[in-house]
Amino acid sequence: xxxxxxxxxxxxxxxxxxxxxxxxxxxxxxxxxxxxxxxxxxxxxxxxxxxxxxxxxxxxxxxxxxxxxxxxxxxxxxxxxxxxxxxxxxxxxxxxxxxxxxxxxxxxxxxxxxxxxxxxxxxxxxxxxxxxxxxxxxxxxxxxxxxxxxxxxxxxxxxxxxxxxxxxxxxxxxxxxxxxxxxxxxxxxxxxxxxxxxxxxxxxxxxxxxxxxxxxxxxxxxxxxxxxxxxxxxxxxxxxxxxxxxxxxxxxxxxxxxxxxxxxxxxxxxxxxxxxxxxxxxxxxxxxxxxxxxxxxxxxxxxxxxxxxxxxxxxxxxxxxxxxxx
Numbered sequence: 001x002x003x004x005x006x007x008x009x010x011x012x013x014x015x016x017x018x019x020x021x022x023x024x025x026x027x028x029x030x031x032x033x034x035x036x037x038x039x040x041x042x043x044x045x046x047x048x049x050x051x052x053x054x055x056x057x058x059x060x061x062x063x064x065x066x067x068x069x070x071x072x073x074x075x076x077x078x079x080x081x082x083x084x085x086x087x088x089x090x091x092x093x094x095x096x097x098x099x100x101x102x103x104x105x106x107x108x109x110x111x112x113x114x115x116x117x118x119x120x121x122x123x124x125x126x127x128x129x130x131x132x133x134x135x136x137x138x139x140x141x142x143x144x145x146x147x148x149x150x151x152x153x154x155x156x157x158x159x160x161x162x163x164x165x166x167x168x169x170x171x172x173x174x175x176x177x178x179x180x181x182x183x184x185x186x187x188x189x190x191x192x193x194x195x196x197x198x199x200x201x202x203x204x205x206x207x208x209x210x211x212x213x214x215x216x217x218x219x220x221x222x223x224x225x226x227x228x229x230x231x232x233x234x235x236x237x238x239x240x241x242x243x244x245x246x247x248x249x250x251x252x253x254x255x256x257x258x259x260x261x262x263x264x265x266x267x268x269x270x271x272x273x274x275x276x277x278x279x280x281x282x283x284x285x286x287x288x289x290x291x292x293x294x295x296x297x298x299x300x301x302x303x304x305x306x307x308x309x310x311x312x313x314x315x316x317x318x319x320x321x322x323x324x325x326x
Contacts, residue, residue: 002212007219011276014216018277021069021207028065028202029058030195031188037277038179038294039066039153045273046217047176047266048132048152050117050298057181058192059155060115067111070213071206072149075109079120085127089137102139107131110147110210114154118164125171128152132174149213169257169301176266177291178298223272224282233267233288235324240300240316250319254306259299266295285325293317 004010018040025036035051039062042049051059060076067074077088090105106112107128117125131137132152136145154175156167172178184192208216238244240258242251251258270291271283280287293314300313 007222008281010216010219011223011281012279014219014276015279017208017212024069024204024207025062025065028204029062030191031184032058032062032181035062035179035181036066037274038177038291039063041270041273041277041291042177043070043149043151043213044216044220044277045176045266045269046149047269048154048174049177049179049294050172050175051153051155051179051181052158053155053181054183055157057183059181060113063111063113063153063155065204068204069207070111071209072110072213073147074111074113075106076113076115077106078115079117079124081120083120083124085124086139088124088127089131089139092140100140102142102144104144107137108144108146110149110151112150112152114152116157117154118156118167121165122168125165125167129171129174147210149210149217172298173260173262175298176270177294179294180297220269220273220276223276225268225272226282226284229271229283229285229288230268232285232324233271234264236288236292236320237261237264237267237296239320239324240296248320248323250316254302254309254311254316255300256303257301259296263295263299267292270295289321292321 002013004013021040022033022036029036039049039051043066051062053059064074064076077083086105088105088107090103090108092100092102095101114128117128131146131150135148135150136143138144237259239248239251240255240263241247242255242258267288268283271287274287274290275281275283278287296317297313300316302311302313302316305311306316
């Protein structure tokens with residue numbers, strides 16, 4: 001791994017490497033720049049993310065491509081109603097020597113794609129909780145530490161709810177980001193069809209090693225944050241809570257439950273990483289706003305009135321950011 005004379009040099013190199021990664025990812029993934037930015041921000045902030053979008057938008061391909069560019073081991077788990085916790089974590093089997101041995105499940109990888117995570121029952125969904133929060137798993141009374149770096153990138157289909165099991169709030173809160181994956185533009189779709197209907201295959205090069213990712217994660221955490229930026233982030237998170245005395249009117253009207261302190265932490269951490277990725281040495285309020293929607297989208301629980309009037313979580317978050325800036 002390259003040695004840096006100081007953190008400024010490391011920060012400059014990090015910004016350059018991120019540009020290289022985006023360029024390499026762009027050889028396979030057409031468009032979706034905001035999604036790629038958000039996933040990379042999540043990874044270098046050492047957080048997990050939930051990708052929500054209709055089928056066929058290359059969510060799985062995106063995750064696989066990022067794992068190739070980052071030089072990490074990749075594992076895909078297709079969540080189904082009959083999936084058991086042991087299918088994820090692993091299980092003990094009786095070996096030829098008549099001793100039990102633990103056979104690791106697909107959770108033992110650097111990047112784990114939890115495909116259609118809401119298609120499996122809560123019992124199996126909860127098998128991910130310990131892994132996501134503690135970076136280890138427990139099986140047959142023994143604790144096993146997962147290799148670092150470790151990320152869970154889950155996908156979810158927002159339109160087909162029959163036979164699904166919505167993720168509980170405790171599970172959703174483990175995800176740093178909830179990223180909405182939208183349809184490509186007409187021009188982007190033309191490029192996608194042109195590139196994917198031939199025999200051509202793109203060979204990706206690895207831009208960064210696991211050791212370097214861990215180094216840059218520590219670098220992100222060491223970025224200084226002005227006190228005013230922390231106040232702004234906490235103010236946004238605090239304003240989503242309707243029980244607060246000074247809660248904005250839009251919060252009291254349309255939110256039943258707001259975001260907890262983990263949201264404030266992720267707002268600041270995400271802002272640090274966003275700043276560093278864009279050539280800045282310290283975040284400002286703009287960096288907080290850049291990550292706020294992805295951080296808060298799944299932590300703001302709308303009430304029946306909001307749903308009846310078609311008030312989206314994104315609209316509420318946008319209004320709260322404006323009020324927090326005053």
